[in-house]
Amino acid sequence: GAVVSQHPSRVICKSGTSVKIECRSLDFQATTMFWYRQFPKQSLMLMATSNEGSKATYEQGVEKDKFLINHASLTLSTLTVTSAHPEDSSFYICSATRGGEETQYFGPGTRLLVL
Amino acid sequence: AQSVTQLGSHVSVSEGALVLLRCNYSSSVPPYLFWYVQYPNQGLQLLLKYTSAATLVKGINGFEAEFKKSETSFHLTKPSAHMSDAAEYFCAVTDNNDMRFGAGTRLTVKP
Numbered sequence: 001g002a003v004v005s006q007h008p009s010r011v012i013c014k015s016g017t018s019v020k021i022e023c024r025s026l027d028f029q030a031t032t033m034f035w036y037r038q039f040p041k042q043s044l045m046l047m048a049t050s051n052e053g054s055k056a057t058y059e060q061g062v063e064k065d066k067f068l069i070n071h072a073s074l075t076l077s078t079l080t081v082t083s084a085h086p087e088d089s090s091f092y093i094c095s096a097t098r099g100g101e102e103t104q105y106f107g108p109g110t111r112l113l114v115l
Numbered sequence: 116a117q118s119v120t121q122l123g124s125h126v127s128v129s130e131g132a133l134v135l136l137r138c139n140y141s142s143s144v145p146p147y148l149f150w151y152v153q154y155p156n157q158g159l160q161l162l163l164k165y166t167s168a169a170t171l172v173k174g175i176n177g178f179e180a181e182f183k184k185s186e187t188s189f190h191l192t193k194p195s196a197h198m199s200d201a202a203e204y205f206c207a208v209t210d211n212n213d214m215r216f217g218a219g220t221r222l223t224v225k226p
Binding site: 004006032034042043044046049091093095097102103104105106107108109111 | 147149151156157158159160161164166205209212214216217218219
C-alpha cells in the first residue's frame with residue numbers, strides 16, 4: 001500500500017505557457033501532500049505543503065503566484081507552473097502522508113523542460 | 116530545527132563488499148529518521164525508517180540502519196553490495212511533517 005502517482009512523467013512546453021502536474025494517492029487518503037523540486041545531482045527542496053481543502057503553505061522564496069497548488073480532495077493535489085520559463089525546468093516530486101504517520105510516500109516525479 | 120548531514124557525496128564499493136553510508140542528525144526532539152533510495156529519473160523509495168522502536172531497523176533489499184543516540188547517527192549498511200544497489204541515497208529527519216533531507220550520497224558498485 002501507499003502508492004503515489006504523478007502525471008505527466010515528462011512534459012516539454014514553450015516559455016510563457018502554464019503546466020499542470022497531478023499528484024494522486026492511489027490506495028490511501030492523504031492527509032497532507034508535499035511538493036518538492038530537485039535540481040540535477042542535488043537534494044530535494046521543499047516547495048510547499050498542502051492539506052486538503054485549505055491553502056498551501058509555501059516555503060520561503062517560493063512564489064505562490066508562480067507555483068499554484070490546489071488540494072481539492074484527499075487523493076489529489078495539483079501543481080501548476082504558471083507562465084513557465086526555462087529556469088523553471090526541473091524535476092518536480094510530490095509526496096503524501098496518511099493519517100498519523102510521519103512517513104512520506106513519494107511519487108515517481110515529473111520532469112519539466114521549458115524551451 | 117532538525118537537520119541531517121550525509122558524509123560523503125559519493126561512495127564506491129565493489130560488488131559483494133560492505134556498503135556503509137553515513138548519516139548524522141541534529142534534532143531537538145526524539146527524531147523520526149528515514150533512508151530513501153532514488154534511481155535515475157525516478158522518485159524516492161522508502162528503504163527503512165526509525166520511529167523510536169528498535170534501534171536496529173531492517174529495511175528492504177537487505178539494507179539496515181542503526182540508530183545511535185550517543186553518536187546522533189543513523190548509518191545505512193548492507194553486508195554485500197549488488198550491482199542493482201547503485202543509486203542515490205538520501206537520509207531524512209522529520210518532526211511534525213517537516214521533513215529535511217541530507218544532500219544525498221551516490222553509491223557506485225563496481226563489478
